[in-house]
Amino acid sequence: MRPDEAAFRLSDRQLGVISLSQLLACGLTDRQVRHLLRSGRLVSAHRAVYRTPGAARSVEQRAVAGCFRAGKGAVASHDTAAAIWGVLPDDNGHPHVTVPAGRHLVIPGLHVHRSRLLRAIDRTTKGVVKITTPARTLVDLAGRLTEDRLTVAADNAFRQGLLTPARLGDYLTDPGIQRMRNSRLLFDIAADRQAHGTPESVLEDKAIRVLGRYGLPAPIRQYETSVRGRRVRFDLCFPEQKLVIELNGRGPHWGLEAWQADHDRHNATELTDWRRLQFTWADITQRELWFVLNVADGLGLRPSRWTRFRPALSR
Numbered sequence: 286m287r288p289d290e291a292a293f294r295l296s297d298r299q300l301g302v303i304s305l306s307q308l309l310a311c312g313l314t315d316r317q318v319r320h321l322l323r324s325g326r327l328v329s330a331h332r333a334v335y336r337t338p339g340a341a342r343s344v345e346q347r348a349v350a351g352c353f354r355a356g357k358g359a360v361a362s363h364d365t366a367a368a369i370w371g372v373l374p375d376d377n378g379h380p381h382v383t384v385p386a387g388r389h390l391v392i393p394g395l396h397v398h399r400s401r402l403l404r405a406i407d408r409t410t411k412g413v414v415k416i417t418t419p420a421r422t423l424v425d426l427a428g429r430l431t432e433d434r435l436t437v438a439a440d441n442a443f444r445q446g447l448l449t450p451a452r453l454g455d456y457l458t459d460p461g462i463q464r465m466r467n468s469r470l471l472f473d474i475a476a477d478r479q480a481h482g483t484p485e486s487v488l489e490d491k492a493i494r495v496l497g498r499y500g501l502p503a504p505i506r507q508y509e510t511s512v513r514g515r516r517v518r519f520d521l522c523f524p525e526q527k528l529v530i531e532l533n534g535r536g537p538h539w540g541l542e543a544w545q546a547d548h549d550r551h552n553a554t555e556l557t558d559w560r561r562l563q564f565t566w567a568d569i570t571q572r573e574l575w576f577v578l579n580v581a582d583g584l585g586l587r588p589s590r591w592t593r594f595r596p597a598l599s600r
Contacts, residue, residue: 288311288312288313288317289311289313289317289321291311291312292307292308292311292313293337295307295311296335296336296337296340297337297340298413299349299413300340300341300343300345300346300349300412300413301336301337301339301340301341301346302330302334302335302336302340302346302349302350302353303327303334303335303336303337304333304334304335304353305318305333305334305335306333308335321335322335325338326338330350330354331350331351331353331354331392331394331395332354333354334350334353334354336350344365344368344369344375344377344380345369345411345412345413345414347365347380348361348365348366348369348380348382348414348416349413349414350380351365351379351380351381351382351394351395352382352414352415354392354394354395355382355384355390355392355395355397356384356388356390358384358385358388358403359382359383359384359415360382360383360403360408360415360416360417361380361381361382361414361415361416361417362381362382362383362398362416362417362421362422362425363381363383363396363398363422363425363426363429364376364378364381364396364426364429365380365381365382366381366416366417366422366425367422367426367438369411369414369416370411370416370419370422370442370445370447371441371445372419372422372423372437372438372439372441372442372445372447373426373434373437373438373441378396379394379395379396380394380395380396381395381396381398382395382396382397382398383397383398383399383400383403383417383425384397384398384399384400384403385399385400385401385403386399386400386401386403387399398425402461402462402465406418407421408421419442419447419448420448420452420453420456420457421456423435423438423439423442423453423471424456424457424462424465424468424471425465426438427465427466427467427468427470427471428465428466428467432470435467435470435471435474436474436490437487437490439453439471439474439475439478440478440483440484440487440490443478443483444483444485449479450475450476450478450479450483451475451479453471453475454472454475454476454479457471457472457475481503481505481506482506482507483506484506485506485507485520486532488532488566488569489506489520489521489532491569491570492521492530492532492564492569492576493506493521495569495573495576495577496577496580499573499574499577501577501580501581501584501586502523502584504521504522504523504530505521505522505523505524506520506521507519507520508521508522508524510524512559519531520532523583523584526583526584526585527558527559527560528559528560528562528580528583528584529559529560529561529562530561530562530564530580531561531562531563531564532563532564532565532566532569533563533564533565533566560583562579562580562583564576564579
């Protein structure tokens with residue numbers, strides 16, 4: 286096999302990325318590498334790192350190139366790792382990589398982080414990408430994100446099965462991890478999800494936190510019960526008052542089966558003494574006081590210290 290064929294086969298396995306050392310190891314000379322660049326068969330990604338122009342651009346490709354450029358021990362991390370794991374959207378910015386402490390690198394086109402605590406248990410691979418584990422990725426994000434965005438990232442990780450709240454909680458008991466910025470906030474998120482379950486959507490989490498900020502009791506998440514012989518599950522529920530909170534996000538529940546199940550649940554609920562309050566994304570994010578007062582009224586509570594002023598309504 287010709288050296289250039291071997292090199293392009295290798296780059297294909299690496300999402301279209303190849304380093305200068307790999308090109309030379311395939312048998313190409315410096316002069317031949319320069320010819321591939323002049324002819325457009327390779328383009329520069331970073332110094333001594335190249336990509337094939339026909340390969341699909343992606344966050345994974347940028348991560349591979351960034352790790353090659355940062356050198357031995359580098360892994361994709363922070364925002365880049367979050368995008369690859371699918372817990373936050375890709376911002377198409379410069380890749381984030383973490384390298385062991387002691388390597389003081391300033392690389393144009395890369396966000397380079399240094400860590401004294403980058404152990405084997407903090408690293409893994411996803412496809413061909415060397416990357417921080419989901420748990421370590423969340424810890425790194427805790428030092429950079431707002432509480433809202435960190436909660437979104439953690440919940441996305443839980444919903445996708447990348448890790449469980451219990452596993453994240455165990456990881457966060459490590460003394461070294463506990464010293465990292467905002468790890469306590471992440472621990473509190475994991476403890477809450479372990480105790481009460483993970484909200485099924487960002488909107489559910491926002492609603493729960495709005496109610497908490499105003500001092501109202503927390504609803505039960507994904508509450509399952511039987512209504513007229515039908516097993517149903519409510520997103521958010523106050524079982525004692527038989528009050529259901531249903532949230533309509535910015536997108537519909539796609540699929541005929543899900544659509545029919547929603548209607549069947551609604552009809553079964555309407556024919557009993559359960560009561561439903563429905564709210565939209567705008568209600569929770571733009572009219573939170575209106576949302577809170579409606580829920581309080583449904584619970585039979587008044588704003589002054591949220592004391593009960595009458596029994597919960599029933600049909």
